[in-house]
Amino acid sequence: RDFTIMIAGDDPVLLQQTGQKIIDAMRGVKGVRDPRINGDLQRPEIIIKPRFDLAADLGVSVASLSQTVRIATIGDIPQNLAKFSLSDRQVPIRVSLVEAARRDLATLENLPVPTSAGVSVPLKAVADISFGQGPSTIRRYNQSRRLVLECDIEGVPQGEAVKAIMNLPEVTNLPMGVRRVEVGDQEFQAELVQNFALAVLSGTLMVFAVMVLLYKRAFQPITNLGALPLALGGAMLALLITGYEVSMPVFIGILMLFGIVAKNSILLVDFAIEEIRLGTDRLSALMEAGHKRAQPIVMTTVAMIAGMLPVALGVGADTSFRAPMAIAVIGGLITSTVLTLVIVPAGFT
Numbered sequence: 001r002d003f004t005i006m007i008a009g010d011d012p013v014l015l016q017q018t019g020q021k022i023i024d025a026m027r028g029v030k031g032v033r034d035p036r037i038n039g040d041l042q043r044p045e046i047i048i049k050p051r052f053d054l055a056a057d058l059g060v061s062v063a064s065l066s067q068t069v070r071i072a073t074i075g076d077i078p079q080n081l082a083k084f085s086l087s088d089r090q091v092p093i094r095v096s097l098v099e100a101a102r103r104d105l106a107t108l109e110n111l112p113v114p115t116s117a118g119v120s121v122p123l124k125a126v127a128d129i130s131f132g133q134g135p136s137t138i139r140r141y142n143q144s145r146r147l148v149l150e151c152d153i154e155g156v157p158q159g160e161a162v163k164a165i166m167n168l169p170e171v172t173n174l175p176m177g178v179r180r181v182e183v184g185d186q187e188f189q190a191e192l193v194q195n196f197a198l199a200v201l202s203g204t205l206m207v208f209a210v211m212v213l214l215y216k217r218a219f220q221p222i223t224n225l226g227a228l229p230l231a232l233g234g235a236m237l238a239l240l241i242t243g244y245e246v247s248m249p250v251f252i253g254i255l256m257l258f259g260i261v262a263k264n265s266i267l268l269v270d271f272a273i274e275e276i277r278l279g280t281d282r283l284s285a286l287m288e289a290g291h292k293r294a295q296p297i298v299m300t301t302v303a304m305i306a307g308m309l310p311v312a313l314g315v316g317a318d319t320s321f322r323a324p325m326a327i328a329v330i331g332g333l334i335t336s337t338v339l340t341l342v343i344v345p346a347g348f349t
Contacts, residue, residue, distance in 0.1 A: 002153040003162055004038075005171070008146040009178040018170075018178045019147040025170040026149070031156030032165070038148040042133035046073065046108065048123075055126040059116035065126065068113045072097045105129060141181055148183075159245050196251045203255065204228065207262050220273065223347045224265040230339045231257040231332035238331020239324065249325035257332040260304065264337065265344045267293045272348060286345040294341060301337040305330050 007022070009015040019037050026035040048069055050062065070076065075094035083090040101107045109124035123129065139146055153161045165171065174180065182190060204225060211221035235254055239246065268289050275285035311326035 001150040002158060003032075003151050003165065004183065005149045005165070006141065006146055006181040006183045007149070007174065007178055008141050008144040008181050010144055011177050012145045014175060015145055015147055015178055018175060019149055022149055022168070022170045025168045026151055026165055029161060029164045029168070031153050031161045033152040033154050035149065035151035038150045039135065039137075039139060043136045045132055045134045046102070047130050047132040047134075049128045051126055051128065058121055058126060060113055060121065060126045061116070064114050065123075068111055068123065071095065072108070072111050073102055105131070141183075146181065157243075157245055192248060192251070196255075199255060200258065203258060207258075211266065214270075215273065220269055220348070223344060224262060224269055226347045227261050227265040227336060227340050227344050228258050230343060231261040231336040233332075234335025235328035235332035237335070238327050241331075242327050244324040244327060247324055249321055250328045253325035253328040254332070257329055257336070260300070260333065261336040261340065264297045264300070264340050267297060268340065268344050269348060272345075282349065286348060290341055290345065297337060297340065301333045304333055 005022075007015065007019060009018075023035045023037060026032050046069075048065075050065055055061075055065065067076075073096060075081070075096040078092055081092040081094055084093055097107065108129050109122060111123040112120035113123050113126060114120050151165075171180070208221050208225060211224060212218055215221060232254060235250070235257060236246075239250065244250075271293050272282075272285045272289040275288055276282060280288065308326040308329050311322050312330055314323055
């Protein structure tokens with residue numbers, strides 16, 4: 001579903017109560033639809049609570065008690081069942097109470113339980129018997145009981161709704177013994193952001209290393225890298241104007257943007273350095289670089305924007321996935337192209 005949160009703890013009663021409180025609070029969040037606990041529905045079950053003091057006095061062991069109840073309700077285990085022999089196979093004979101008798105408390109209460117003395121006592125003498133409800137499966141995460149809370153999100157950006165849910169007092173102030181576990185989309189999103197940051201850092205360092213080898217100095221590459229934040233600001237501004245959220249395609253577009261913006265600044269700085277080596281003063285070299293390199297920088301930007309326009313306008317299939325990437329690239333290209341011709345020369349001086 002659109003949003004999933006998992007909580008875990010060792011106290012199943014407290015965990016269930018906490019999960020229900022969070023679900024009730026989620027119903028008041030704008031855009032949240034049908035919040036519920038994901039898991040098995042409560043199934044009818046027979047609850048038998050042994051009276052250990054009386055059972056010990058009468059010589060009734062837990063094993064004999066459980067065996068009596070098991071055989072009467074679901075039958076004995078296959079290894080202990082009698083077999084009906086046929087010519088080609090053996091058919092297990094499972095003996096149990098009929099369905100109607102299992103729903104009669106009087107029948108269950110009078111089941112004979114063997115004692116160590118060789119006699120039997122009724123089940124009600126050594127245990128309390130009642131009907132109740134419980135899960136058919138106990139679900140755990142890292143050996144702790146867990147609950148998965150889910151909901152759909154409609155009418156509002158998913159990031160806005162998720163932030164509102166995570167800021168609920170019932171979520172931020174979990175009781176002692178209950179903790180929140182990062183799984184599902186939250187785990188994927190956190191991993192995505194972490195890996196993206198690692199990719200950006202690695203890519204930036206690789207670009208820096210290559211430029212240091214080319215320029216044989218460290219200061220000019222730092223000037224070139226100063227243009228990278230220009231692309232990030234333009235991409236975020238374009239997403240804000242169009243109303244798109246930051247997603248994986250946007251991260252891909254930003255990575256691509258960094259390469260293009262670095263290329264533009266390299267064209268500018270490299271030309272200026274060559275002019276300075278030929279004896280031109282710094283200001284004149286920068287002015288000449290701006291005149292001579294502006295055209296290829298603008299040409300590549302226009303070509304990239306033209307190539308991204310169909311995707312940004314929603315032409316083709318799966319536009320909801322690709323459109324944010326195109327819009328981020330176009331916004332970053334526009335701001336970086338305009339500001340690179342101003343910021344990079346200023347940084348160079």
